Amino acid sequence: MELRCRFCRTYSDEEDIFCRGCGVRLLTSRRYDLSRADYAYEGDLEKLTLLKELVTPAALLKAFYLKKAISLHEKEVSSRSIYVKRNSSLGSLLVWCADKLCLKYLPKMYIDHELGFNAYSFGLDEKPYVVVGEALLKALTQQEVTALLAHELGHIGCGHMLYHTLAEFILQGVTFSASALGIPLVEAPLRFALLSWRRESEVSADRASLLVTDSVEAVRSLLQKVVALNNRANTTYDALSELISSHPHLTRRLTLINEYYRSPEYDKAKRKIEKRSLVRKALLPICRFCGAEKPPSSLFCPRCGRSLV
Structure with a gap:
């Protein structure tokens, strides 16, 4: 999916993560960032x-x-x-x-x-x-x-x-x-x-x-x-x-x-990284367990029913 940069108006693929034009982050901040x-x-x-x-x-x-x-x-x-x-x-x-x-x-x-x-x-x-x-x-x-x-x-x-x-x-x-x-x-x-x-x-x-x-x-x-x-x-x-x-x-x-x-601070930061990775995988259009296609917004696989987070 293409995203349009809110600053320079350049179009980039969502997978680019950062705008091809100005380099700004394309996706907004999330809880586990x-x-x-x-x-x-x-x-x-x-x-x-x-x-x-x-x-x-x-x-x-x-x-x-x-x-x-x-x-x-x-x-x-x-x-x-x-x-x-x-x-x-x-x-x-x-x-x-x-x-x-x-x-x-x-x-x-x-x-x-x-x-x-x-x-x-x-x-x-x-x-x-x-x-x-x-x-x-x-x-x-x-x-x-x-x-x-x-x-x-x-x-x-x-x-x-x-x-x-x-x-x-x-x-x-x-x-x-x-x-x-x-x-x-x-x-x-x-x-x-x-x-x-x-x-x-x-x-x-x-x-x-x-x-x-x-x-x-x-x-x-x-x-x-x-x-x-x-x-x-x-x-x-x-x-x-x-x-x-x-x-x-x-x-x-x-x-x-x-x-x-x-330190506890390092453990906390690592947990955020791990949870962010799980959330990102859950938003993929394919179930990571059975390989079935799924809506990106769905947190459960429609075929195997497993939670993706």
Whole structure:
């Protein structure tokens, strides 16, 4: 069945999940959809609240100059990258991960020839981007690639994009005009708050990665491999790097991943994922038990009578 996007009016198949035009989620939220409350780290939320208090009003950060900087950065990235099409194997995996995290928008994705063993996300909540280094992608297993994509998508799901982009641009040396934005972006308190919050935001993204893969080993292997690859390449990376920072910080993150995996919050989130999967299967036009055709709205098979939820 074709659905018409309520924003850009593009027609997409229901199976596309996200609009072919603007990337917005086609189906409305349901009871068992994941939200950032299911995996956002407490330290992330606390420091983000403090950060918002330093930036008043936050709407100023969405000024024309920032949008222009994002647009210019995308052009720069795209000039040295491969755009990941949705119907490719990697694009399909991106859609699968984004659907599992119930994102509102599917990001555009690029494979950057020059990024090395790293990855990052940038943009705004309604227009996000994911960039992965080609060298990193080639070095990872399929399970680690899934963990990587889920990590980046976790930032989007948590609503990190605005401040995450500012932190990323500061680290990359992008200069902001205070007069254009109306706030002193380069002042020490805001700069410190941005970079301090960014450390905590990585924990939330790690949790999202764990929910998608359901594997502590996959997340641990990804992070440790990125550290090893960068060390082997003698790469000098910032202490607040997107995926890794330093060995002590990595140890802390692995500890927090294990704690979340054993927590009631993780069990609750996994149950939501399982129930959502059952509801989706129940709405299929075919009974998963006997294979008979059925109305998509029927929760019981007309032939075998079994409940489909």
